[in-house]
Amino acid sequence: MDKRLKGRPLVAGAASGRALVAATPLSLWGGLDPATGNIPDRRHELCGQCMTGRIFVMPTGKGSSTASAILAESIRNGTAPAAIVLARTDPIVALGAIVADEMFGKTVPVVVLPKDDYNAIADGDQVTVEPDGSATVATETGTGTAKKGTGTCSAFGLRSSQSPFSDERKETS
């Protein structure tokens, strides 16, 4: 049975496609090649995958403030994901989609889902995003397994009661 999810649209729009789920935040600068849609960041677990046409799911973005320019250029080039689904608001990701909309009348929807809804999307699921920020997951077609919440506190073996990539934290911006 399809799962119905309800989130907040940062950039409204409709799209559908297969989910590509990132367990950890990705900086789109260094993490998305706007010419091809590929993920070239060798430090990220999705390195080598292609975002084009996918529902790209990540906890939030990080790093460079050039990420918005990369997303806008990717939308212009037609290499962007079909939609972006986040667990937490990332203004820089939303900005790239807004600038492309203002400049070219072309954008990708960006949606923030609450924790449980966010965790309901597994890699490979068929996902449809609606302009009101709701999403539908066709569960029977899912092929992957959810990876979210498995980020460890670190690549560097820090001891921590809470993963820096877990979804429990409050919004800070």
Next chain:
Amino acid sequence: MKLSDEDKRMLDGGRGEGTALAMRIVVRMASVQQADELMDVTAAHIDGCGLLSEVGVAFAERLVSGGARVRVPTTLNMGPLDLKNWRAFDVPKDFAEMAIRQGRAYEAMGCVPTWTCAPYQGYLTPRFGQQIAWGESNAIIYANSVLGARTNRYGDYIDICAAITGRVPKCGLHLTENRRGQVLLRLVDITDEVLSSEAFWPAMGHLLGPAAGERIPVIDALPANATDDQLKALGAAAASSGGVALFHAVGLTPEAPTLEAAFGGRRPEETIDIRQADLDAALADLSTVADEGQAIDAVVLGCPHFSFAEFVELARLIEAEPGRTVAPGVTFIVATGESSHALAARSPNLDVIRDFGGRITLDTCVFHCPIIPPEAKVIMTNSGKCSYYAPGELGVEVVFGSLADCVRSAATGGVCRSASPWTSD
């Protein structure tokens, strides 16, 4: 959303089409950030002038043709081209022409042509508590943390919109209540020798990004005699490996005179102990290849842009290896901005670097301008930020080393390290 009369006038086109486009983007971003009103900023730093792209040129030229001018003093991040010396580098002419168009558009809007990613090293340095709209992740973290100015992470293109309108969404790090520390990082049994080593700062920054996540970290304690360049290296690395826009260092940064002040009287949500093994792991993670003797094709320095003090130190290290020069086949690049360069040019240091075989570029960097030979496979750097981004952005292997290691390795053409990374020199 509450808008002032002047906000509405800008939005409705009363200040021209360019300003209206800028205001539409500011208002849409306020909605994204769930801000119910806008606030004034009194300075801006533009990152959107850096990446050369079709969107970048089209956006800047649309603003210019719509009559937009900046309302507040606005500095420019490094751009895609050394505007004075690009012909000395092997930059394709069509790339250069497009870069010049993009640069001219930003200058036409009244921006100060600083062309540097280290705007805190020169003209128009923000004041404590000043409300600003800054782009460039390393500049953002420095302005918030070290200077105590207040900016959110402004991404490419809203930065110029904020400069044109003088307005930003009222939220996030502009507000006192959102600047309190949230997670405590305690340095446990880290020796003074390690704390005074060059590698400590980028390694600590590299570790800080994932440890903090989107929370505001408080470090207890960094050495009270930390230099601007050390804090620059730490911040740049932390804003690359993570999304850190503000950190506090107890007894060092202006909003953290004490541990209690850093947390605004609250308790840390989490405490993480940083030990030597964590620094060792972070340092190792900065290199994708690290073998002694590994051939290198380029050395990249000045990420973020070299300061005057760094030029002095580089010249000193070169002079410590008398008679040696950059090995054939190795490109040795130092990136900087006009103001640090002008200071360095008043001493013999630049000649020492040039005689060694170093090439100094202004206004730009290896990530935004194709000045590293395309056949380069391995680069070496002393920057945590450059180490982080080089594999993805340049498609190269990266070796992290101290400035001294970079000089020695450039001279031999292969990785040549001092015995321990945790000693000075």
